[in-house]
Amino acid sequence: MDKISTHLWFDGEAEQAADFYTGLFPDSHIASITYAPTDYPSGKAGDVLQIAFTLGGRSFLALNGGPSFPFTEAISLSIDCRDQEEVDRYWEALSAHPENEQCGWVKDRFGLSWQIIPRALPELLADPDRAKAKRAMDAMMTMKKINIAVLQAAAKAETTS
Incomplete structure (x- = not known):
């Protein structure tokens, strides 16, 4: 222990x-x-x-302990996933309420919340090029399950003004 x-x-x-x-x-x-x-x-x-x-x-x-204290999203367990295959595997196993999921968060059949996060996500969000990081975050905000390829493409995209 x-x-x-x-x-x-x-x-x-x-x-x-x-x-x-x-x-x-x-x-x-x-x-x-x-x-x-x-x-x-x-x-x-x-x-x-x-x-x-x-x-x-x-x-x-x-x-x-009984029904007095159900889980809430205030506490979640985060899973560090090395690649999309691992994201997909944990998503399939843990996702019990797909209609309510957002940004890599799922709730399992016991009511416990999980964050299924590929290693690429925090790396992209911490990129010193803040415009690149913003594009990755904007893309992530539209997702339920995190898609690494889509995040990477969004981060690389150049905007023209």
């Missing part, structure tokens, strides 16, 4: 979520499952209470 880990609150789906996430990301596994020793507001004795798991080498905890 890392000194600091991310703790995720689920409404009875902690085990399903941990299984799904650990099956999706390399270097991931479930470390332990804690069962409730007694009845509690969101479950019964013997139910899965908490799961410790690792995603991509980082520690997470999943709690079956």
Whole structure:
């Protein structure tokens, strides 16, 4: 367990979520499952209470805490994708609400938000040529799933005045 880990609150789906996430990301596994020793507001004795798991080498905890605190977009997990193939793979696996997605952000079937970001995007946005960076950002703002080729073409485009 890392000194600091991310703790995720689920409404009875902690085990399903941990299984799904650990099956999706390399270097991931479930470390332990804690069962409730007694009845509690969101479950019964013997139910899965908490799961410790690792995603991509980082520690997470999943709690079956009940419906009181659903996920919001204020917190998201960001995936560093090396290429379009990886963007496409994670997008397919995680996108549960395509009509609501924007700028590389998706919400999965458990309500958790993810940013599926190709390495090329922050590189383009940080380009010292600010006009080039602006063109890349303007293109990104029109996208749901990030398309690296379209971003690169927009960044290279010259405007004539």
